[in-house]
Amino acid sequence: MISKACKYGIRATIFVASKQAEGLKLNIKEIAREVDAPEAFTAKILQVLNKNHIITSLKGPYGGFFIEDYQLEQAVINIVKAIDGLSVFQECGLGLKQCSAIHPCPMHDQYKIARDALLEAFQNTTIRQLAEQVNDGDSYINNLQY
Secondary structure, eight states, X not given: OOOHHHHHHHHHHHHHHXXXXXXXXXXXXXXXXXXXXXXXXXXXXXXXXXXXXXXEEEOSTTOEEEOOHHHHTSBTHHHHHHHTOGGXXXXXXXXXXXXXXXXXXXXXHHHHHXXXXXXXXXXSOXXXXXXXXXXXXXXXXXXXXX
């Protein structure tokens, strides 16, 4: 449903947000390592997130990526919209171009339920909520074990 780039973008945003209280500015290498993504790919994703005001970047020797307090209140759907667009919530589960309620694929009704539930979860969950879960140790954003 959502692309690998979008998944990395969500994880990167959560990681940056989880460091907000510490006032840290993170570099691409740190973010890529934490979210288990290639550096060059992470750099492109972070540029998109910055351009869409989901995270902020500052150039220079004291620069890096960070998130401002007001950005924490954004819904996760903003990340999806910036990277994949919202059309992913209208796509056919089997990849048909003409799938609809009038001309459904065999998975149409079941897939629509799952797709709509995911859309609702992304709309009703903020970046802050996810970052707090990571900071509390209740959730993880990587496959690395420490």
